[in-house]
Amino acid sequence: MDRRKFLKQSSLASSLFFVPSFVRAFEEVAANKLGYKRLVIIQLSGGNDGLNTVVPFRNDLYYKERPTIGLAQNDIIKLNDEVGLNASLAPLKRLYDKGYVSIINNVGYPNPIRSHFRSMDIWQTASDSNQYSQSGWIGRYLDTYGKDPHSAIEIDDSLSLAMKGERMNAIATKDPKIMYNLSKGPYLKNINKHLKDKHLSEHNLGYLYKSMIAAESSAKYIYETSKTVTSKKEYPKNKFGKQMKTTAQLINSHVQTKVYYTSLGGFDTHVNQKATQKRLLNMYAESVEAFVEDLKANNTFKDTLILTFSEFGRRVKQNASVGTDHGTANNVFIIGENLKSQGLYNNMASLSDLDDNGDLKFEIDFRTIYATVLDKWLEVDDKKVLNKSFSQLNFI
Amino acid sequence: MKANHIQHLYRRVGFGILPTALQNVSTKSKKQIVDDLIKASKDSTKLEVDISEIKDIVGGLMMSGSKLDADTRRKIQKISRQKQLELNVSWINRLANSSEVLREKMTLFWANHFVCEDNSIVYIQQFNNTLREHALGNFGDFVKAISKEAAMTKYLNTKQNRKQKPNENFARELMELFTLGEGHYTEEDIKESARAFTGYSHNLRGEFVFRKRQHDYTDKTFFEKTGNFTGEDVIDIILEKRQCAKYICTKIYRYFVNDAVSETHVNEMTDIFFKDYNIENLMQFVFTSNWFYDEKNIGSKIKSPVEFLVGLKYTVPVMFKNSRQVLQIQRLLGQTLLDPPNVAGWKGGRNWIDSNTIVLRLKLPSLLLNNAYISNVKNGNEDGFMDTNKEEFKKKYGRRFNTETDWNYFEKHFKNVLLQDMDSHILACPVNEDAKTYLQSLAKVSKQEYCIQLMSLPEYQMC
Numbered sequence: 139m140d141r142r143k144f145l146k147q148s149s150l151a152s153s154l155f156f157v158p159s160f161v162r163a164f165e166e167v168a169a170n171k172l173g174y175k176r177l178v179i180i181q182l183s184g185g186n187d188g189l190n191t192v193v194p195f196r197n198d199l200y201y202k203e204r205p206t207i208g209l210a211q212n213d214i215i216k217l218n219d220e221v222g223l224n225a226s227l228a229p230l231k232r233l234y235d236k237g238y239v240s241i242i243n244n245v246g247y248p249n250p251i252r253s254h255f256r257s258m259d260i261w262q263t264a265s266d267s268n269q270y271s272q273s274g275w276i277g278r279y280l281d282t283y284g285k286d287p288h289s290a291i292e293i294d295d296s297l298s299l300a301m302k303g304e305r306m307n308a309i310a311t312k313d314p315k316i317m318y319n320l321s322k323g324p325y326l327k328n329i330n331k332h333l334k335d336k337h338l339s340e341h342n343l344g345y346l347y348k349s350m351i352a353a354e355s356s357a358k359y360i361y362e363t364s365k366t367v368t369s370k371k372e373y374p375k376n377k378f379g380k381q382m383k384t385t386a387q388l389i390n391s392h393v394q395t396k397v398y399y400t401s402l403g404g405f406d407t408h409v410n411q412k413a414t415q416k417r418l419l420n421m422y423a424e425s426v427e428a429f430v431e432d433l434k435a436n437n438t439f440k441d442t443l444i445l446t447f448s449e450f451g452r453r454v455k456q457n458a459s460v461g462t463d464h465g466t467a468n469n470v471f472i473i474g475e476n477l478k479s480q481g482l483y484n485n486m487a488s489l490s491d492l493d494d495n496g497d498l499k500f501e502i503d504f505r506t507i508y509a510t511v512l513d514k515w516l517e518v519d520d521k522k523v524l525n526k527s528f529s530q531l532n533f534i
Numbered sequence: 535m536k537a538n539h540i541q542h543l544y545r546r547v548g549f550g551i552l553p554t555a556l557q558n559v560s561t562k563s564k565k566q567i568v569d570d571l572i573k574a575s576k577d578s579t580k581l582e583v584d585i586s587e588i589k590d591i592v593g594g595l596m597m598s599g600s601k602l603d604a605d606t607r608r609k610i611q612k613i614s615r616q617k618q619l620e621l622n623v624s625w626i627n628r629l630a631n632s633s634e635v636l637r638e639k640m641t642l643f644w645a646n647h648f649v650c651e652d653n654s655i656v657y658i659q660q661f662n663n664t665l666r667e668h669a670l671g672n673f674g675d676f677v678k679a680i681s682k683e684a685a686m687t688k689y690l691n692t693k694q695n696r697k698q699k700p701n702e703n704f705a706r707e708l709m710e711l712f713t714l715g716e717g718h719y720t721e722e723d724i725k726e727s728a729r730a731f732t733g734y735s736h737n738l739r740g741e742f743v744f745r746k747r748q749h750d751y752t753d754k755t756f757f758e759k760t761g762n763f764t765g766e767d768v769i770d771i772i773l774e775k776r777q778c779a780k781y782i783c784t785k786i787y788r789y790f791v792n793d794a795v796s797e798t799h800v801n802e803m804t805d806i807f808f809k810d811y812n813i814e815n816l817m818q819f820v821f822t823s824n825w826f827y828d829e830k831n832i833g834s835k836i837k838s839p840v841e842f843l844v845g846l847k848y849t850v851p852v853m854f855k856n857s858r859q860v861l862q863i864q865r866l867l868g869q870t871l872l873d874p875p876n877v878a879g880w881k882g883g884r885n886w887i888d889s890n891t892i893v894l895r896l897k898l899p900s901l902l903l904n905n906a907y908i909s910n911v912k913n914g915n916e917d918g919f920m921d922t923n924k925e926e927f928k929k930k931y932g933r934r935f936n937t938e939t940d941w942n943y944f945e946k947h948f949k950n951v952l953l954q955d956m957d958s959h960i961l962a963c964p965v966n967e968d969a970k971t972y973l974q975s976l977a978k979v980s981k982q983e984y985c986i987q988l989m990s991l992p993e994y995q996m997c
Contacts, residue, residue, distance in 0.1 A: 259876055268706070270878045272885070287889050295866060297888055299875065307888035321893045325908040325990060332972040342793070342836050343963060345884055346892065346992035353889030409604075459604055 175515055176438075178385060178398045179276075179300075180446040182422070184405035185254065187415060188451035188468040191227070192241055192486070196220040199489040203455040207411050207462070221486060226420035229427035230471075237480040238430065239473050240533045242507065244487040246467035246500025250450065254406070254464070258449040262300035264505050264524050275508055276397050277303030278523045279516070283396075284308075288356040290397040291388065293381045301399055308397070309356055313384070318361035321354045330354055360393055367391035371432040374424045378402045382429040390436040396516060405448060411461040422446075426473065443515050443534065444473035447504065454489055455496055466493070467500035470507060472533050479533045506531055535564045538958065542832045543821060545962055545997045546790050547571055548635035549845040552947040553959055568821045572814060575637035575670060580663045581628055583620040585655055588613055592656070592738045602738070610654075617655035621662070622864075622871050623857045629840070630847040636817065640669035642840065643789050646879040648680045648712060650689045651872060657685040657740045658872060673782060673811035674773050677712060678766055684736035690877065692734040697750040702728040705768075707877055713772045715781040719757075726754040731765040779808035783816070790820060792831050793883045799825050833963030836886055837997045839867030842895060845997070846989070849960070850903050851940040859935055863898070867891055892992075899989035903939050908990050909983040910976060917979045941982055948985075953978050960988040963996045 193209050194200050196219065201208045214222035215231045223231055233239050249267040251257045256267075263271035273281075276290050281303035284290065290308035292301050301308035311317040330351060367390050373379040381400040388395060402422055407414050426444065433439035451468030467487055487498040509528040512520035521527050537560060544551035559567055588610055595602060602610075632638045644665045652658045661683045668676035680686055681704070687693045690704040705728035709719045733749030736742055754763045757771055772778055783803035787795055802823070807816045820826055837845065843863060846852065854860050864870040868891055869880055880886075900908045906927040911917040951959060965973065969991060978984055988994060 255876065270876060272878070272881050295890075296868065297890065302885075302888070310888075310890050317890070317893070320897055323897070323908065325910045325987070326896055328910065328972055329969050329991070332968045333966070334968050342834060342884065343966070343992060343996060346836070346887060346995055347966065349887050349889060349892040350896065350992055353893045356889055357893070 174392070174394075174441050175517070176389060176396055176398065176442050177511060177516060178389075178400070178442060178444045180422070180426070180444060181298075181399070181401035182405050182418075182446065182448040183254075183258070183401055183403035184407075184448070185257075185450045185452055185464055186405040186418075186448035186468065187407060187411060187462050188243075188448070189454065190411070190415060191224050191419065192217075192243065192469050193222045193224065194220060194486045194489070195222050197486075197489055199454075203489070205456070206460055207456045217482065221482060224416070224419050226416045227423045229420075229423040233427060233430055233473060234481070237477065238475060239471060240477050240479050240481065240483050242470045242472065242483040242502060242531070242533065243485065244467045244498060244501040245447075245470045245504050245507065246450070246498070247503055247505070248500075250466040250497070250500070252450065252464040252466070252495075254449060259299060261447060261449050261504060262298060264508055272299075272302075273304045274298065274300035274302050275523060276300050276308065276399065277306065278525075279303075279397070279512065279518065280306040280308060282522055283516075283518050285394070286356060286359075287352055288360055288393065288395055290399070291360070291393075291395050292399040293384050294399075294401065298399060298401075301397075308399070309360070311357075311360070312381075314357070314360045314364055314388070318357045321357040326350075326354070360388070363393050364388050364391040369432055371428055371435070373428045373432075374421060376421055376425075378421050379425040379428070382425040383432075386429055386432040386436075389433060389438050389442065407452070408457065408461040408463060409459040411456075430473065440475045442474065443511065444471075445507070445511065446471040446473070451498065453496055454492060454498065465495075466497040470504065472507075474534065477533055483531070483533055502531070503528065510534065535560070535562060535567060538832065539564070539827045540567065541958070542827060542962070543567065543571075544635075546639075547821065548639055549629065549841060549848045550997075552849070553951045554947045554949075556959075557950070565822055568818055571636050571821070572670075572818055575634045575640075577634065578637060578663075578667050578669070579632070579634060581621070581624055581666065582659060582663075583617050583624055583655070585613075585617055585659065588617075588656055589739075596738055614653055614655040618653075618658065618872060619857060619861060621655065621659055623854075623860050625662070625871050626840070626844060626847075626860055629844045630851075637666065637669050640813070640817070641666045643786070644669055644676075645871070646874070646882075647785065648686070649874045649877050649879040650683070650685050651874055652685040652688055654685070654740075657683070657688070657736075660740050661685040662872075668813075670814040670817065671812075673807075673813055674769065676813075677708075677769050677773075680712070681708070681731065681765055681769065682734065682742040684740040684742070687734050687736055687742075692731050693736070695728060695732050695734060696748040697729075697732050700725070700728045700732060700750070704728070704731055704734075708769075709772065711878060713769075713778045713781065714775065715777070718775070718777050718781075723756055726756045727763075727768045729754050730756070730763045730768045734765065773811060776804065776808050779811065780804045783807050786816065786820070789882075790817075791826060792834055796825070799823070833961070833993075833996045835997050836883055837995055838880070838882060838886060839864060839869035839891075840871060841997060842867065842898075842995065846899060846902065850944045850985070852902055853938045853940075855936040855938065859937075863935075866894055887995075892995075895995055896990050896992070899994070900986050901935050902937050903941075903989075904982070904986045908986055909979050911979065913975055913977050915977055917977060917983070920979065920983075944982065944985070948981055951981075953981055953984060956981065956984055957988060960985060961991070961993045961996070963993055965991065965993050969993075 190209055193214050195214055213225050215225055216222040247267055251267050260267055262274045264275040265271040280290055284306055288309045290301055292298060292308055292310040294310050295312055297310040364387055367387050369383055369387050373383040385398045404418055430439060433442055447470050448468050450464060450466055452462035452465040457463050493499055505524055506528045509520040509524060510530045512518050512523055514534050540556060541551055629638055650661055664679050664683055668679055690707055691701045692704040695701040702724050705724050710716050729750040733745040735745050751762055753760055756768060783800050784795055787800050806819045868886060900906050905924045907924050909917050
C-alpha cells in the first residue's frame with residue numbers, strides 16, 4: 139500500500155492518532171507543492187458540428203457536400219488563408235489573437251460510435267469504444283489524487299459519469315448556497331453533532347454516514363469559502379453564462395478545487411442547423427471571453443486551463459433537412475495563458491479520405507489530450523488515471 | 535413467521551409492508567406466505583398508456599404503404615416524448631400500488647438486466663411489458679423474446695446486422711451482459727453467433743420481422759458446435775452452460791439478498807435454476823431458504839432511488855401535482871426509469887450514493903411529505919411553532935415540490951402501532967447509537983412527526 143493511500147484510509151477510519159503529526163505535516167506540504175493549477179472542462183453536448191465551427195473555406199469539397207449549410211466567406215472570421223472560425227465565435231477569436239487558444243483538429247477514437255450517450259460515455263470514461271467503464275477519468279483522478287470530494291466540482295444538479303470514481307465522487311452543485319441550505323437544517327446538523335463515535339462501520343450504513351458527513355463538510359466549505367467573493371464581471375444572461383460565472387467565483391475565492399466541469403447542450407442539429415449552431419456557439423464564446431477576463435482581473439487565469447470538447451462531430455455531407463447527422467472526429471479547444479502551441483495545433487481533417495459512412499477519419503486520439511493534461515498540467519501519473527499509456531501532445 | 539422476517543421478505547419482494555397487512559399474515563408459515571406472494575403474481579397486468587394517436591398514424595402509413603416523412607416522424611417523436619413521461623409516472627405508481635408485488639419487483643430487476651431504451655413509446659412500452667410477462671417465466675423463452683423486441687434490435691443494432699456486413703453488438707452483449715458474463719466466451723464466438731442473428735428486424739408497429747435475404751444461412755461454429763444455427767439455436771447452446779444459470783443466480787442474489795455474494799448459496803441456487811431455468815421456482819427457493827433470513831442479510835442493502843421513492847409512497851401516499859417532478863426527483867437521485875445510463879445498466883449499491891444524493895435523500899421525506907419540516911423540539915417541550923413553521927416552509931419550498939399527501943391513510947394503517955415501536959416498521963436496521971441518543975432527546979410530537987424524523991435518517995436508506 140502506498141503512503142498516501144495508507145493515510146487516506148487511516149484518516150477515514152479516523153485513527154489519525156496513529157499517524158505521527160510530522161507525517162501529516164509532510165503530507166500537507168506535498169499537497170500544496172502541487173500548486174493551484176486548475177482544469178475547467180466545457181462539454182458541448184449533442185455533437186457540435188466541428189466543420190462549421192472551424193471552417194476549411196478554401197476546400198471545394200466542403201461547399202460541394204454542404205451546398206446550403208456551408209458557411210460563406212462573410213459568415214467566417216479568417217484564421218489564415220484556408221481556415222476560419224464561425225463568425226459567431228468572434229469573442230473566441232479575440233482570445234485567439236492574444237495567443238490564448240490552441241485548436242486541435244480531427245480528434246476522435248478508433249471504431250467510433252455514433253450514439254450520443256455511448257460516445258459521451260467513451261469521452262467521459264476514456265475507455266475504448268467496445269469497453270463499458272463505470273468510472274470517469276476525472277473520477278479516477280480523484281480516486282488517486284483527490285483530497286476531498288470538492289477537489290472536483292461539476293456546476294450542475296447531477297454528477298456526470300466523468301466525475302465518478304471507483305471510490306470517490308466529485309461534488310455537483312449549480313449553486314453552492316442552495317446545496318449548503320439543503321445540507322444544513324437543525325435536525326441533520328444535530329445528528330452530525332451527536333456522532334461521537336467516528337469509528338463508523340465499513341458496512342453500507344457506515345458508508346452512508348460517512349457520505350453524509352463528507353457532504354455536509356464539503357457543502358459548508360465551498361459555501362463559506364466562496365460566499366464573500368462576488369464577480370463584478372458581466373456575463374451573458376443565460377444558463378451557460380451563469381455556470382461560467384459560478385465557476386469563476388469559486389476559482390477566484392481560491393476554493394481548493396482542481397477540476398471544474400460545465401456543459402452547454404443543444405448541439406444535435408439534424409434540422410435547420412445554421413441558426414441554432416450560431417446561437418449556441420455565440421453563447422459559448424461570449425461566456426468564455428467573460429470568464430477569461432474575470433480570471434485575468436483576479437490573477438487566476440495563469441493557473442487555469444480550459445478544455446472544450448463534444449462527443450462527436452457531424453457528417454461531412456449535409457442531410458435533407460438542412461442539418462447534419464452524427465459523425466465522428468471533431469475539434470477540441472484548449473484555452474490558457476501560457477500555451478506552448480498557440481493557434482492551429484495540426485492540419486484540418488481530409489474531406490476526401492472518408493470512412494464507409496462518409497465520416498472523417500480521426501487523427502488524434504482524445505486520450506492523448508487527457509494524458510497531456512494529466513501529466514503536464516495536473517502533474518499526476520496519467521497512466522494511473524487512464525489505465526493505459528498514451529503518447530502525449532505538445533500544446534502545454 | 536417472525537414479524538421482522540416477514541418485514542424483511544416484503545422489503546425485498548416488494549417495497550415494505552404496512553402494519554395492518556403485517557398483522558393479517560403474521561400467523562401464517564413462511565411457506566404459506568411465500569406461496570401466497572407467488573400466487574398473487576400469477577397473472578401479468580400490462581402497463582399501458584394511451585398510444586392510439588401514434589398507432590393510428592402508423593396504421594395509416596402501413597395500410598397505404600407510404601414511407602415515414604420527416605414531418606410525421608417529428609410529430610410522432612413529440613407525442614412519444616410526452617407519452618414516455620406518462621409511462622414513467624404510471625410505472626412508479628404501479629410499483630407502489632400493484633397486487634402483483636413480486637412480478638413488479640422482478641420486472642424492475644430485469645429492466646436493469648436486459649437494459650434497453652428507445653425514443654419510440656410504442657416499442658419501449660411493448661418492451662416493458664415483455665419484461666413483465668416473462669419476469670417469472672422460463673429464462674430461455676425470456677432471452678429469445680428479448681432478442682426479437684423492436685427496441686432491442688434498434689438499441690443493440692441487430693437491425694443493422696446483415697449477412698454481408700454483420701454487426702456484433704447484440705451478440706457481444708447477449709453473452710457479456712445477458713447470459714454468461716465477461717470472460718466466458720471468445721471473440722470468435724461473438725463473430726460466429728452474430729451471423730446467427732442476421733436478418734432480425736421489426737416493422738413500424740413494433741412486430742418482429744425476419745428478413746430472410748439478410749440472414750446468413752451458412753454454417754457457424756459456436757462453442758465447439760457447428761451447424762446452420764439460428765439466433766434461437768445460439769441461445770439454446772448458451773443455456774446448456776451452467777455458467778449461464780450461475781451468472782443469473784449471482785445477479786439475483788446481489789439484488790434480492792446481499793451485495794456480498796455467498797458462493798455456497800449461489801451454488802445452491804444454480805443447482806435449482808440450471809435444471810429448467812424456471813425463474814419462479816428459483817425465487818421460491820430463495821425466499822424459503824433459511825439463509826435468506828440470516829441477520830447479515832436483513833437491512834443490509836442500500837435502496838435504489840426507485841425503491842426509496844416507491845417505499846416512501848407506499849407508507850405515505852403522495853401525489854405529485856406536476857408529473858415532471860416525479861421525473862426530476864428520479865434524475866436528481868440518479869435513476870430515471872426508461873432512461874438507463876448505458877447497456878450495462880445502473881451499477882447499484884454504494885454507487886447510488888454521492889454527496890448530492892445522500893443530502894437529497896435525507897431531505898426528501900420532509901420536503902415531499904411534511905412541508906420540508908422536521909420536528910426537533912427537546913423532550914418535555916411542545917412543538918408550539920410547528921404549524922406556523924409548516925406554513926412558512928410551505929410558502930418557501932411548496933413551489934419546488936408541489937405534492938398532496940394522504941396522512942389519513944398512514945394513520946389508519948399505523949393505528950395499532952405504539953409510537954415507540956415505529957422504528958421497526960419504518961426502518962430495516964437498528965439506528966446508530968449516537969443518532970439514537972439524539973432522537974431520544976427529542977419530544978415525540980406525533981406519529982406523523984416521528985415518522986418524518988425516522989425517514990430523515992441514513993438508516994431509512996437501507997432495506
